[in-house]
Amino acid sequence: MIKADTQKTYRLHLMVCAGTGCVSNHSYEIKSALEREVRKHGLENEVTIVPTGCNGFCERGPILVVQPGNIFYQQLAVKDIPHLVEEHLLKGRPVTKLMYVPPEQKTPVPVLSDIPFFKKQVLIALRNRGLINPEDIEEYIARDGYKAQAKALSSLTPEAIIAEVTRSGLRGRGGAGFPTGLKWQLVRSAQSANGGAKYIVCNGDEGDPGAFMDRSILEADPHSVIEGMVIGAKAIGATAGFVYVRNEYPLAVERVETALKQAREYGLLGADILGSGFDFDIQIKRGAGAFVCGEETALIASIEGRLGEPRPRPPYPAQSGLWGRPTCINNVETWANVPVIIDRGGAWFSGIGTKTSKGTKVFSLVGKINNTGLVEVPMGITLREIIYDIGGGIPGGKAFKAVQTGGPSGGCITKAQIDLPIDYESLTAAGSMMGSGGMVIMDEDTCMVDVARYFLSFTQDESCGKCTPCREGTKAMLDILTRITEGKGTPDDIVLLGDLARVIKDTALCGLGKTAPNPVLTTLDYFRDEYEAHIRHRRCPAHVCRQLNVYKIDAHNCLEKGKGCDVCRRNCSSDAISGSKGQAHAVLQDKCTKCGVCHDVCVFGAVRVE
Amino acid sequence: MPKLTIEELAKTRDRARTKLVMREGGEFRAKVNVHMGTCGIAAGARAVMTALIDEVERRSLRDVLLTSSGCAGLCSQEPMMTVEISGQAPVKYVNLNAQKAREILENHVLGGAIVRGYALGIGSEKTDV
Numbered sequence: 001m002i003k004a005d006t007q008k009t010y011r012l013h014l015m016v017c018a019g020t021g022c023v024s025n026h027s028y029e030i031k032s033a034l035e036r037e038v039r040k041h042g043l044e045n046e047v048t049i050v051p052t053g054c055n056g057f058c059e060r061g062p063i064l065v066v067q068p069g070n071i072f073y074q075q076l077a078v079k080d081i082p083h084l085v086e087e088h089l090l091k092g093r094p095v096t097k098l099m100y101v102p103p104e105q106k107t108p109v110p111v112l113s114d115i116p117f118f119k120k121q122v123l124i125a126l127r128n129r130g131l132i133n134p135e136d137i138e139e140y141i142a143r144d145g146y147k148a149q150a151k152a153l154s155s156l157t158p159e160a161i162i163a164e165v166t167r168s169g170l171r172g173r174g175g176a177g178f179p180t181g182l183k184w185q186l187v188r189s190a191q192s193a194n195g196g197a198k199y200i201v202c203n204g205d206e207g208d209p210g211a212f213m214d215r216s217i218l219e220a221d222p223h224s225v226i227e228g229m230v231i232g233a234k235a236i237g238a239t240a241g242f243v244y245v246r247n248e249y250p251l252a253v254e255r256v257e258t259a260l261k262q263a264r265e266y267g268l269l270g271a272d273i274l275g276s277g278f279d280f281d282i283q284i285k286r287g288a289g290a291f292v293c294g295e296e297t298a299l300i301a302s303i304e305g306r307l308g309e310p311r312p313r314p315p316y317p318a319q320s321g322l323w324g325r326p327t328c329i330n331n332v333e334t335w336a337n338v339p340v341i342i343d344r345g346g347a348w349f350s351g352i353g354t355k356t357s358k359g360t361k362v363f364s365l366v367g368k369i370n371n372t373g374l375v376e377v378p379m380g381i382t383l384r385e386i387i388y389d390i391g392g393g394i395p396g397g398k399a400f401k402a403v404q405t406g407g408p409s410g411g412c413i414t415k416a417q418i419d420l421p422i423d424y425e426s427l428t429a430a431g432s433m434m435g436s437g438g439m440v441i442m443d444e445d446t447c448m449v450d451v452a453r454y455f456l457s458f459t460q461d462e463s464c465g466k467c468t469p470c471r472e473g474t475k476a477m478l479d480i481l482t483r484i485t486e487g488k489g490t491p492d493d494i495v496l497l498g499d500l501a502r503v504i505k506d507t508a509l510c511g512l513g514k515t516a517p518n519p520v521l522t523t524l525d526y527f528r529d530e531y532e533a534h535i536r537h538r539r540c541p542a543h544v545c546r547q548l549n550v551y552k553i554d555a556h557n558c559l560e561k562g563k564g565c566d567v568c569r570r571n572c573s574s575d576a577i578s579g580s581k582g583q584a585h586a587v588l589q590d591k592c593t594k595c596g597v598c599h600d601v602c603v604f605g606a607v608r609v610e
Numbered sequence: 611m612p613k614l615t616i617e618e619l620a621k622t623r624d625r626a627r628t629k630l631v632m633r634e635g636g637e638f639r640a641k642v643n644v645h646m647g648t649c650g651i652a653a654g655a656r657a658v659m660t661a662l663i664d665e666v667e668r669r670s671l672r673d674v675l676l677t678s679s680g681c682a683g684l685c686s687q688e689p690m691m692t693v694e695i696s697g698q699a700p701v702k703y704v705n706l707n708a709q710k711a712r713e714i715l716e717n718h719v720l721g722g723a724i725v726r727g728y729a730l731g732i733g734s735e736k737t738d739v
Contacts, residue, residue, distance in 0.1 A: 046659065
């Protein structure tokens, strides 16, 4: 193993992405291959190999960036490495064929900062992305890490810290967008019974389908979260903190544990931090992966060792949180922003973004998009810029249909609003929400009724069952949606869905239930015609709901192009295709179970879906 | 690891920074390219490279990019290196050793004066890094 030595200067730094996405794409094997080849050429004193957190461009993993020079290599395989090391590291000739070629272009782009995906991004929460080894505290310190903490502990009063955060305009990045400075002020001024203890919590219970912002921050830069929490602790007067993270994020748990250990060793956490007399320590609480535990009162119950169920608010955690003491709960990304605000000043931070939403936001881009990955963009950027400039557009030249923001609690935003500048208010006005930052892109082949059904099945499954509107109401809505996608819907169903949605929104106990109907409400608003096509015409316009599809074989195509190849008949499990080899085939509609296999196996395009 | 004070944190930061500056990109004052083909290495290019890395480290240079390339075609005059100062034509040096490389770094790369005694000529093919 070639270990980076802090004292030593290397000619080249090979930054190997070791985020979860690249690790599952075998980036550790790439790293071993690099080490082997570097040794083989005797370059181990000139070249250092550094594992980093998520680079963001997950679509293109495994990723290697060579510094200095910022040369971006992508989709590497172990067999590419001997050539890469010999050509680039030994002979100084970057290897063009391993570089990124943007969609619909022919020329590779060698330099990371020239790649459209990275160009429009502004990094604050992800400021150390790809630049440091998350398991080496000195690399974090080198990039001004713990500088803000030193400043906060040595020269700022709690009031001054809160004032700076308030001035920055930072709002909660977990979804609701509550002003962080105000929350800290409320916790600071709350009176604690039982000896005055107060607590800090980092909410890392990221559960939206397709969202991985918090996971990535915890994996890539755990110290930024720890530093934010220490600053917050000084501001509100807390002595203990908890990082609540899902057990299904093993790499995040491991890296946070390593970071906590190193921070304690360096005197940046624990008793008498940096000799300032301030005591604060953090422990990890692993969650079992229940979506509802992202809700703050359920999260508190879970940390206390009780069943992860929410309770009515007020009292808010700021008054009565963990073990009944005032507790400040902020999301991972919020904490990661804090050190930069204290270091560079609230005024600097508030210079970025829109009138009501300051700074940047991290989004995970998933679904029908060319550049799947993690992006950090200034507030006020338009959806069009995110989807087309950064995201590289929709694969296969398909048309954009909608984007789901805010996960299962959010709603969809359509083509008509694609020039919407993104901030907390504009997304809410459009019927969706900022949420924690998941963006699921959908193209013309997506059925919006099916999407609503999918998200509702998620929230229904995750509903803790404590309150009736959420437990029974989401079940009733899901039954209706399932009925519609199976072609058994009635015109009354649309009205009933709307009524149920409004009642659940008004009466559910916690955020999970209150927001669960959002995907249904927004799709009803924007794609009512699709619901009606399912109900009135028993058709799914996108051909996704298979029970509504009619499969037909074009006899001419079947015979002319496929010579009656018989593959469809042999694959049909319900004997619903007539004909034999050399003849034109046909679907026997009364026997067809609409499984769609004939359509999938026909390479001649003879099976049509109507 | 003894626990840090605020002053020691600042010292740790300065020490750790020298390693990281190479990763952060930015403008380079100069690019020094050591030709490390089989011929170059056989003639002693490794000693030239090691000397340059040592100088860059000793002087904490943050804007000099050291790179290597293959055979430059003049195998008889290896070890060779090319110095490219931004905005100027590249200069090729021949028949080098560690000491000559250190002189070139000091006089040409940092001082701006071409070391004529070791230079082959001005102008060269460019490499992209």
